[in-house]
Amino acid sequence: MTHSDKREDLLQGKGYDGDPVGLCSSLLATLVVAQEYHGESDYEYNSSGNDHWSDADVPVSTGYGQYGNGNGPSSTVVVTGSTASVLSSTASVTSNSASVTSNTASGTGGSASVLSSTAAVISNSASVTSNTASGTGSSAVVTSSTASAFSSTTSVTSSTGNGTSSTGNGSSGNGSVSSATKYSVKTPPLTTNWTYSVGTNPWPEYPRPQLQRSQWQNLNGIWTYQNASSLQAVNSPPFGQTLANEVLVPSCLESGLSGIQGNYTLYSWYSTHFTVPSNWTSQRVLLNFGAVDYEATVFINGHNATFHRGGYFAFAVDVTDYLSSSGANELLVFVHDPTDSDPYVIPIGKQTLHPSHIFYTPCSGIWQSVWIESAPSNYITELDLAANMDGQVNVTVATSQQTKTPVQVSFVDRGSKKVVASHNGTSDAAFQFSVPSPSLWSPDSPTLYDVTVSMGGDVISSYTGFRTFSKGTVNGVVRPLVNGKFTFVFGTLDQGFWPDGIYTPPNREAMVYDLQTLKRLGFNMVRKHIKVENALFYQACDEMGLLVIQDMPSLRPLQQRTLANCTRITIEPDAQQQTEFARQLELLLNQHKSYPSIMIWIIYNEGWGQLIDGYPEFGLTARVRQLDPTRLIDSTTGWFDHGAGDFSDNHHYANPQCGSPFYSIASSPYDPARIGIQGEFGGIGQNVSIEHLWNVQEAINTINQTYEIDLSVEAWNYRSHILLGELRDQTQRFACSGGVWTQTTDVEGEVNGLLTYDRRILRPNEAQWKADIQSLYDAAASRSNSSVPLLV
Numbered sequence: 001m002t003h004s005d006k007r008e009d010l011l012q013g014k015g016y017d018g019d020p021v022g023l024c025s026s027l028l029a030t031l032v033v034a035q036e037y038h039g040e041s042d043y044e045y046n047s048s049g050n051d052h053w054s055d056a057d058v059p060v061s062t063g064y065g066q067y068g069n070g071n072g073p074s075s076t077v078v079v080t081g082s083t084a085s086v087l088s089s090t091a092s093v094t095s096n097s098a099s100v101t102s103n104t105a106s107g108t109g110g111s112a113s114v115l116s117s118t119a120a121v122i123s124n125s126a127s128v129t130s131n132t133a134s135g136t137g138s139s140a141v142v143t144s145s146t147a148s149a150f151s152s153t154t155s156v157t158s159s160t161g162n163g164t165s166s167t168g169n170g171s172s173g174n175g176s177v178s179s180a181t182k183y184s185v186k187t188p189p190l191t192t193n194w195t196y197s198v199g200t201n202p203w204p205e206y207p208r209p210q211l212q213r214s215q216w217q218n219l220n221g222i223w224t225y226q227n228a229s230s231l232q233a234v235n236s237p238p239f240g241q242t243l244a245n246e247v248l249v250p251s252c253l254e255s256g257l258s259g260i261q262g263n264y265t266l267y268s269w270y271s272t273h274f275t276v277p278s279n280w281t282s283q284r285v286l287l288n289f290g291a292v293d294y295e296a297t298v299f300i301n302g303h304n305a306t307f308h309r310g311g312y313f314a315f316a317v318d319v320t321d322y323l324s325s326s327g328a329n330e331l332l333v334f335v336h337d338p339t340d341s342d343p344y345v346i347p348i349g350k351q352t353l354h355p356s357h358i359f360y361t362p363c364s365g366i367w368q369s370v371w372i373e374s375a376p377s378n379y380i381t382e383l384d385l386a387a388n389m390d391g392q393v394n395v396t397v398a399t400s401q402q403t404k405t406p407v408q409v410s411f412v413d414r415g416s417k418k419v420v421a422s423h424n425g426t427s428d429a430a431f432q433f434s435v436p437s438p439s440l441w442s443p444d445s446p447t448l449y450d451v452t453v454s455m456g457g458d459v460i461s462s463y464t465g466f467r468t469f470s471k472g473t474v475n476g477v478v479r480p481l482v483n484g485k486f487t488f489v490f491g492t493l494d495q496g497f498w499p500d501g502i503y504t505p506p507n508r509e510a511m512v513y514d515l516q517t518l519k520r521l522g523f524n525m526v527r528k529h530i531k532v533e534n535a536l537f538y539q540a541c542d543e544m545g546l547l548v549i550q551d552m553p554s555l556r557p558l559q560q561r562t563l564a565n566c567t568r569i570t571i572e573p574d575a576q577q578q579t580e581f582a583r584q585l586e587l588l589l590n591q592h593k594s595y596p597s598i599m600i601w602i603i604y605n606e607g608w609g610q611l612i613d614g615y616p617e618f619g620l621t622a623r624v625r626q627l628d629p630t631r632l633i634d635s636t637t638g639w640f641d642h643g644a645g646d647f648s649d650n651h652h653y654a655n656p657q658c659g660s661p662f663y664s665i666a667s668s669p670y671d672p673a674r675i676g677i678q679g680e681f682g683g684i685g686q687n688v689s690i691e692h693l694w695n696v697q698e699a700i701n702t703i704n705q706t707y708e709i710d711l712s713v714e715a716w717n718y719r720s721h722i723l724l725g726e727l728r729d730q731t732q733r734f735a736c737s738g739g740v741w742t743q744t745t746d747v748e749g750e751v752n753g754l755l756t757y758d759r760r761i762l763r764p765n766e767a768q769w770k771a772d773i774q775s776l777y778d779a780a781a782s783r784s785n786s787s788v789p790l791l792v
Contacts, residue, residue, distance in 0.1 A: 180224045183246035188256030189695040190499035192758050194506035198257055203250060205508055207290050207369035208314070209539045210594055211383050212461040215283075216373035219274055219331070223249045225260060225365075228267035234334045239302050243271050249370060250290065252363035252502040264353060265364040266341065270333040274372065276323060283374035285323060288316045290368025290534055292335055293503070294346060299332040309580075311337070312347065312532035312553055313587045314368075316381075318400070337364035340556045345577045345609070347584055349530035349553040350495060350747075357702035357749045359557075360495075363503035368534050376457035378405060380427075383453060383460065385594045386630050389468040389483045391435045397427040397453060404428055405455055411435055411464075412450040420449070427455060440483050441465030441596045443524040446545030448596070465542060465596030469631050471646055471675055474784055477659075477735045478675050480632060480646075482547075482599070488731065488780035489547055489599070489738035490773060491525030492518060492754065493680060496533055497747045499694055499757050503531070512540050513759060514744055519544050521754070521764060522773035527679075527740045530554045530605055532588060541597040549634070549740070550592065551602040552585050555609025572611055581609070582620060586627060593628045601631055606638035606651065607666070617644045637679040639666035648672075649679040653707040653742070654719070656681040656727045659735030670735065678730075678739035682723055684708040685752040686716035686763060692746075692756040699749035706752055717765045724772040731779040739776075 185196060200222050206212050224243035228234075249272070251258035253265040276285055289296065293311030297304065300322035308315040323329055338344040339353050339362045351362035382398035397407050404426045411421040420438075425431035439447040451462040470481045479486040494514070498505055505511035511533075518526060525547040528537075532553065541548050555577070560568045573581060585603065592598060603620050604610040610617065617635045621644045624633050635645030648671035650657045657663050659676025670676050685706035693700060703709070710716040730736040745753035754764055 180242055181245045183222050183248060183259040185500075186256040186259060186261035188261065188500045189699075190693065190758050191256075192498065192500055192506060192510060193760065194510040195257070195500040198248070198506050200248065202248060202257075202507065203369050203534075205536060207371060208288070208535050210385075210462045210535065211380065213373045213375065214459070214461075215277070215280060216371055217274070217277060219272065219370040219372060220249055221272075222246050223270050223272040223366075225253070225271075226269050227262070227265065228269050228334065230267060231336060233267055233269070234297050234336075237299055237302075237332055237334065238269060238271070239299070239330065239332065241271075243269055247365075249366050250368050251365070251504050252293075252367050253365040254361050254363060255498075255500060255502040255504065257501045257504065257506065258365075262364075266337060266339075268335040268337075268365055270335065270366060272331050273328045274331060275328050276372070277374075280374040284318050284320045284377060284379065286316050286373050286375055286379070287319045287331070288314065288369075288371050288373065289366065290314050290370070291532070292333070292366050292368075293337050293363050294339075295336040296366075297334040299330075299334075301330050310347070310584045310587055311363075313584065313591055314535075319372075333366065335365050337362070339364070340559060342561065345556045345571060345573045347553040347555055347581060347609075349551075350497075355696075355699065355748060357699075357705045360497055360748045361502055367502075367504045375400075377401075378403070378456060379458045380453065380455055380460055382590070383462055383594065384430075384590075385451065385462065385464045387435070387438070387449075387464045387466045387596075388630070389440055389466060391438045391466060392432060393421075393423075393435060393464075394430060394432050395423075395425060396430045397425070397455060399427045399455065402428055407453060407455040409433075410452045410454075412452065414448060414450055435466070438466040441467040441542075441545075442482055443487070443545040443547055446543060446597075448542060462594075463542070464594065467596055469599045471632060477737075477783070478673065479737050479784075480599075480675050480677075486737070486780065486784045487524070487547075488777050489525045489549075489677070490741075490776055491523045491527055491547070491549070492741050493529050493743040494518075494526045495529050495743060495745070495747050496531045496537075497745075497757075499748075508536055508540075510759070511537060514755070515540055515544060515546060517755065517762065518744065519546060521766065522770045525549060525599070525738070525740075526744070527551070527602075529743075530608075532592075538592065538595040538597060542595055546597060548595070548598045549600040549602060550588070550598050551605055551637075552588055554605050555581055557606075557608030573609060578611065578616065582623070585620060586623070589624060589627045593630075599631060600634050600647075601628070602634045602637050603645075604636045604640070607636070607640040610636065610640055612640065615642050615644070617642065621645050632675070634677070634679070639668065641668045641671075643671065646675055647679075648674040648676050650677070651680040652678075653681060653683045654723055656723065656730060656736070656739060658727060658730045658739060659737065660730050661734065672735065675737050676735040677737055678727060680740050680742050681727070682720070683742035683752045684710060684716060684719050684723070685750070686710045686713055687751055688746075688756055688761060692758055692761055693751070694746075694748040694757055696748070702749035703751055706750060709751075713763050716763055717768060720764070721768060721772060724769075724776070728772070728775050728779045731776060732782065737780070 183200065188195070201220065203220050204218060206216060224245065225247035226244035245260060247260055247270070248258050249270070253260045253262045253268060255261065287298070291312055291314060292308065295309045296307070298306045298317060300319045301324055303322040305319050305322055306315070306317040338346065339348055339351050341353060350358065350360050352359040353362060355361050378399055378401040380397055381400050384396040386394040395409055399405060407425050407427050409423050409425065410419050412418065413420050421433070421435040423433040441447050446465065448463050448465045451464055453460050453462060468483055471478055472481050474486045480489060481487065496503065500506055515526065526541065527549040528551060530551045530553045538548065555573055556571055559571045561571050562568055589601065601624055603617055603624065621633050621635045633645040634647040634649055637649045638651035641649065648668070650663060650667045652664055652667060656678045657667065658678035659670050661670070663669050683706070685703070685708060687703065687709060708719070710719055727736065727739050743753050745755040745759065746757040747753070748757070755762055
């Protein structure tokens, strides 16, 4: 029986041997309620197969904040492991701030860490003081410090008990180090061709191409990092201290590229120093973050500068008033990323603290670029650009002082470099003008125009494309239209995970490689699946002509919670969490609605985090339409479709059921009043050798959960040809207007990508796939130009 199997038995009310146990009266029940435990290493089984837990019961609050305030004294905690034992007399636990005093701890090796990690699971904030510790190896040191870390890989070096982690996954918080552990790439379970070429100055490109200033300074590179003990750590910032480990920014703390490769990095400190260029005189200094997962509190020179919530979205703060006049400035960032720990229900997409098959390693921390830039006292904070096929341009320039100020907008032809249009308007209110006879943007001809916006002393560079997305009836069928013409949209489910960087691609070249591969095969679209990428991703789609279907990252999906009476309920957002989801949905639109390539917004994926009572997707759809009337909306891709939005979206593996007179639950029958699309299909897998697999045994064990496994790449291409042929037939016969093939790459325990997870093997027979994809477009074109009868 695997460790995972043991967990599932325990959650179902069974003991180690499958026999019923009294979960609700045990500490394990408390752990299940509180968080489904913080990790496999956070509890142990003894060699005899009997679980021994204290009888303490720690109440847990049901609110959106931290765990509850109950006290759970444990008079004698005994944890007997397969190789070691630890005895702690008189341990006390308080859920928000837990402490364990070990008056007498004995063990072999690092066995005392079993007690320490148990304390950490019980609470968000745990500390261990070892008054008298004896044993063999480094057990006394481990006991005194590991409870303040939530990582199972903590390494401690200390002779006094105030230990500091040498791996970045644990720190006592009671002392400081003279120098941080030097950065190096931690070998991930799988590498790519870019893993060891990233260097220490990653992502040098200007990070925000649609609102670009000339005076800027990249803060990416080597910062320092250490784990924090709890949310309360934000109240005691380590100002002026050297943090334990060097870390690469941007990166996910769980990734090899970060130099940390941590687990359960729920609370983290980052630190760096920067100097403002001397020629930025009489200017405001803006500090920008591309994305931090999930909550960030930013300190400049000891001042709390800002707080931001939302792991996928950019934010900026004017830090001018906090800057030092003498040179270097200390930038300190506290990050809290609960992922799917209880009681949090937040947008996380496919991230989980317990990866398994279709849910993957999470990303915590500063995972997109950080930079500073100079701007005048009244500066542009946001630029909304929408340009349609008729040459009409709608512009809104938002400013820091929110006072109506004259602005000038100029459009420049990228080829001739000539100004083709210029218009004077006023900030902080929408204004319109026309560009005569523009060249249109489309997947076949992705023409872009450079844009310059001037407002007083603030001059920014941007770009846009002229195109119109809409829907209309073509030969009796509701179709998606690009510039007034039915366009069959066909692309891949693109999850955006990397074996070396998790959420952060190694570099721009690697990121664009995926997109170029899709374009070369003939796809005209990519569905960005419950993740939001950095701005350069969307710029690349704009430039190469790839339509984008953009998902809103899902709330905590497909999980259950155990109540006090041991019943299991599906985890759904409460009113406050639903409001926060709606707020972040608005952030998604407002920060991405100027990219020409984004054609469709998706609100919910397969019911994940979707409330059924009251059908909130209707209200959210109306809000999305209000914020962005220029795009189509797929309100519920897959299932739990109650009629909202522009699409009748079917998910079915492996065969498609697109706009057809047949369907399978939980998808709904095709609705002829809306656009028929195959939101997901395919998903067939082909196993590869270990050097191309995510070499984590738990992931490898789930490979056989793939919808279909083909024994050779030839068989995989044969099956792909059959499935694409079915989609072509449904386009010719029925009302299919597009499809999404699963998927661009393998991801961890999934082996159904066009590319392997390391991007080293491309499975498709290129000539065959190009022909099959072209046949889809040809079938759609034939339906636009003929009156083939529908069989629905």
